[in-house]
Amino acid sequence: MGRLHEGLHAEHIQTALAGDAAAQSALVASWGRSMRLYGLNPEEHTPPNVLTDRELSEARERLGSLIDTASGTLDRLYTAVGGAGCCVLLADKEGVPVDRRGYAGDDTTFYKIGLWTGAVWSEESEGTNGIGTAIAEQRSLTIHRDQHFRSRNTALSCTVAPIFDHRGRLMAVIDVSSARSDLTEDFVKLIAMAVVDAARRVxxxxxRLAFPKARIVMAGDNIAGDRVVNALIAVDQDDLVIGASRSARHVFGLTDESLSGPLPAANLLGQEIDPERGFASAERSVIRRALSNAGGNVSLAAGILGMSRATLHRKLKRLGLN
Known part of the structure; x- marks a missing residue:
């Protein structure tokens, strides 16, 4: 990259920060954080900081099972975009890529740039960039070429989507980056859709893995108006809500505190409760499960339920199950 371009890029950032664009543009606000809060220089050429092998191993351990959980989704995402010269990264909430997919022929380019496992791509370290700015703003975004803060990164186009944990807290991001000059705006839009979809799947x-014994309900289907993607709630065997995703927390105004006590799923989803029908439905469900487990043998089912055969017969007749 020529010095003239670098100087023009730095001048463009300075001009934008000198005006009132920062109050209207999230991008310029990020440039402002990069320069004023973190004291970075857009013309500085130093590559990203890189963790030691031990530090990278510790970063991977902190993500627990997420790397394995995301593996299949990252493979499919790379299959979709890898042919266009893109690499796929899973980075932790500190902006450190801990897993990567890429074409071997492009490895030298991405390694030189620093789009590699162990490099630190936080906004504090690299200024405005896909991974760091998505983490800072906790939203999906694309930082395309000259939108990067550092001049050395302006050949990149980076599209990123956040992954929130089961408590609604940011835990990682998925990034698709390209250094190809022929990457079109339309293809970047397609990449953005694929990245967001991948993050939602992970x-x-x-x-689901955080609540292995719970029933997972897509709460968005029960909300009037727009369907809310990934508005998931975990419901226990007593139909009490024991967990909610970030989207569900936002929709229903849930917090850790409100989830710490008994919260009927029916109340949360706006379902009217008829006590008589509710008890009858629950009783019917329990009896049907017992009969199924007993292979239809009424005497054996009665034993499972802890009641006499005569009592079970009366219930079967009352519930219309005989």
Whole structure:
């Protein structure tokens, strides 16, 4: 990259920060954080800081099972975008890529740039960039070429989506980056859709794994108006809500405190409760499960339920199950 371009890029940032664009543009606000809060220089050429092998191993351990959970989704994402010269990264909430997919022929380019496991791509370290700025703003975004703060990164186009844990807290991001000059705006939009979808899939699977014995309900289907993607709630055997994803927390105004006590799923989803029908439905369900487990043998089912055969017969007749 020529010095002239670097100087023009730095001048463009300075001009934007001198005006009132920062109050209207999230990008310029990020440039402002990069320069004023973190004291970075857009023309500085130093590559990203890189963790030691031990530090990278510790970063991977802190993510627990997420790397394995995300593996299949990252593979599919790379299959979709890898042919266009893109690499796929899973980075932790500190902006450190801990897992990567890429074409061997492009490895030298990405390694030189620093898009590699162990490099630190936080906004504090690298200024405005896909991974760091998505983490700072906790939202999906694309930082395309000259939108990067550092001049050395302006050949990159980076599209990133956050992954929130089962408590609604940011835990990682998925990034697709390209250094190809022929990357079109339309293809960047397609990449953005694929990255967001991948992040949602990983987030949903991680939520399910966090509540292995619970029933997972897509709460968005029960909300009037727009369907809310990934608005998931975990419901226990007593139909009490024991967990909610970030989207569900936002929709229903839930907090850790409100989830710490008994919270009927029916109340949360706006379902009217008829006590008589509710008890009858629950009793019917229990009896049907017992009969199924007993292979239809009424005497054996009665034993499972802890009641006499005559009592079970009366219930079967009352519930219309005989």
């Amino acid at each position: 987030e949903a699977e991680n939520f």
